[in-house]
Amino acid sequence: MSSATPTAKAGGAVRAAGTDGRAQRPIVAMRHISKIYATGDAEVHAVRDVSLTIERGDFVAIMGASGSGKSTMMNIVGCLDIPTQGWYWLDGVDVRLLDEVALAEVRSRKIGFVFQSYNLIPRTTALANVELPLAYAGVHRQERRQRAIAAIEAVGLSERMSHLPNEMSGGQQQRVAVARAIVTNPAMILADEPTGNLDTTAAEDVMRIFSALNEEGRTVVLITHEADIAAFAKRVIRLRDGQIIEDYRVAAVAGRPPRLGAEHTIRTVEAS
Numbered sequence: 001m002s003s004a005t006p007t008a009k010a011g012g013a014v015r016a017a018g019t020d021g022r023a024q025r026p027i028v029a030m031r032h033i034s035k036i037y038a039t040g041d042a043e044v045h046a047v048r049d050v051s052l053t054i055e056r057g058d059f060v061a062i063m064g065a066s067g068s069g070k071s072t073m074m075n076i077v078g079c080l081d082i083p084t085q086g087w088y089w090l091d092g093v094d095v096r097l098l099d100e101v102a103l104a105e106v107r108s109r110k111i112g113f114v115f116q117s118y119n120l121i122p123r124t125t126a127l128a129n130v131e132l133p134l135a136y137a138g139v140h141r142q143e144r145r146q147r148a149i150a151a152i153e154a155v156g157l158s159e160r161m162s163h164l165p166n167e168m169s170g171g172q173q174q175r176v177a178v179a180r181a182i183v184t185n186p187a188m189i190l191a192d193e194p195t196g197n198l199d200t201t202a203a204e205d206v207m208r209i210f211s212a213l214n215e216e217g218r219t220v221v222l223i224t225h226e227a228d229i230a231a232f233a234k235r236v237i238r239l240r241d242g243q244i245i246e247d248y249r250v251a252a253v254a255g256r257p258p259r260l261g262a263e264h265t266i267r268t269v270e271a272s
């Protein structure tokens with residue numbers, strides 16, 4: 001996959017982090033990852049020598065200006081793209097050892113994706129959209145339906161199950177996309193500017209759903225260039241020119257997401 005060769009040093013570092021057993025193993029362990037796009041005779045260094053560990057149960061916002069390498073990073077984290085250099089273990093699996101088929105399998109089992117533009121199948125009901133990943137995974141029809149209904153309920157859209165994408169608001173469509181991302185019960189949710197097309201209210205609804213999913217123990221990694229959105233995360237990483245220039249923690253990995261129940265807190269303050 002990559003031209004780089006694993007070394008005992010790099011492999012040892014990750015194994016050492018995981019010696020306490022499965023629960024301690026980071027969901028993401030990247031070492032010296034670079035991505036270079038060759039465009040004609042120019043090279044674009046979209047990601048430069050990034051090393052990053054993300055713990056299971058964390059809620060991470062990756063920030064940065066347009067062109068700073070956020071989407072490239074997410075595509076590598078999500079195994080949608082392969083780095084030019086470096087090592088990447090996803091949930092302890094060295095993804096460089098996997099072929100296309102195995103990569104697709106890991107992707108569908110471990111990761112739920114949410115994109116800025118929802119990417120729902122048009123002329124297909126919300127329920128059928130959410131069932132689709134389970135159909136690909138070969139889940140039996142009846143179980144498929146039950147799990148899709150539960151996922152749609154989890155995002156508060158029971159009333160809209162049989163609606164088509166063009167019969168729903170942007171916020172509702174994005175919540176369907178979140179239901180589709182969680183229906184396979186992935187270890188990690190990866191969202192690239194999930195609120196980029198939404199108004200403030202719809203964006204906060206979506207962020208509150210991510211917070212609730214994280215509180216249940218799911219790892220959430222989201223990309224945004226908005227500080228208001230990053231404020232929902234427990235850890236904030238800032239990229240510039242393909243490098244991490246800032247990385248700070250707002251809340252403990254095992255703690256509550258910072259903005260969960262923020263609305264309730266505000267009401268309480270106003271009432272007192």
Ligand code: ADP
Nearest residue numbers: 037039044046065066067068069070071072073
């Ligand atoms: P962001 O998501 O932060 O806006 P990207 O990861 O999309 O940034 O892009 C980082 C850099 O890599 C930019 O300079 C962009 O133009 C370049 N880039 C991204 N994708 C490609 C590609 N497929 N081919 C060539 N250059 C690319």
Ligand code: MG
Nearest residue numbers: 070071072192
């Ligand atoms: Mg982007």
